[in-house]
Amino acid sequence: MPENQKKILLIEDDEDLRELYRTILIEAGFLLDEAADGKEGISKVTSPEKYDLVLLDIMLPKFDGLEVLRTMKRSRDLANVPVIMLTNLGQDSIIKEAFSLGADGYLIKSEYDPGQLLQEVQTFLSK
Known part of the structure; x- marks a missing residue:
């Protein structure tokens, strides 16, 4: 894998x-x-694999995205990995909770197009 290729x-x-x-x-x-x-x-x-960014839905089977985010941000090794929430949930309370748990971005699926997702990803990975 080339050194500059982000995962x-x-x-x-x-x-x-x-x-x-x-x-x-x-x-x-x-x-x-x-x-x-x-x-x-x-x-x-939480595996040894290292990621440069996580794109995370909230409404997921087994554990919801907020629980995944909570788990990540509690881990010293994962706390600095940027997380962009991708969801259809636009309620202020959920958005606030996601940011309070450590989300770095929050995109409501119905309000953006795929090109905007790519822009957002590139912005976070260039920081």
Whole structure:
């Protein structure tokens, strides 16, 4: 793997969205790993594999995205990995909770297009 190639973990239960995000991110030159539920997401993010960014849905089977985020931010090794929440939940209380738990970004799926997701990812990875 080239040193400058960034690795992203996508935790999303919607197979169609995973496929769309996969296409966009791989075509943009990122390495991508995926999880289809919160339990698999926690397993992958706490494995020895290192990720430069996590894209995390909130509404997930097994463990919700907020629990995955909580687990990550409690870990000294994972606390600095940027996390962008990807969800259809736009309630202020959920947004505030996500940021209070350590989310770095919050995108409401119905309010952005895939190109905007790529821009957001590139912005976070260039910091």
